Amino acid sequence: MTVAKNAYKIAHRKVAHMRGIASSQRCIYCRRHAAQWALNHSRATKVTDGHLVWSEAPDDYDPLCVACHRIYDQAFAKDGQDALEDVDRRLRDKGLARCLLEFTARTARWR
Ligand SMILES: [Zn+2]
Secondary structure, X not given: OOHHHHHHHHHXXXXXXXXXXXXXXXXXXXXXXXXXXXXXXXXXXXXXXXXXXXXXXXXXXXXXXXXXXXXXXXXXXHHHHHHHHHHXXXXXXXXXXXXXHHHHHHHHXXX
């Protein structure tokens, strides 16, 4: 294993150690159960070897579900830092729409 890969793994293990496993949290966007700790590219102090990107600070990661994590990382991979504000807004809107749908479905039973 390369030095970078090792540092990347240790950083992720540190997040789980300090903040618990991701699945014990809810996704910050859609409120479903999270599955992974995702690096927040907007606020993280990033370390990279030119391929892997990570942060040494556990607070630089957010709990995300698989679907939101995929959308977030794909937007970042495609358009870099510039895409983040937009993808963040889109994911929040999508999460909000989902919460409204669930709320409507729950309250429909009372009508
Ligand atoms: Zn989500």
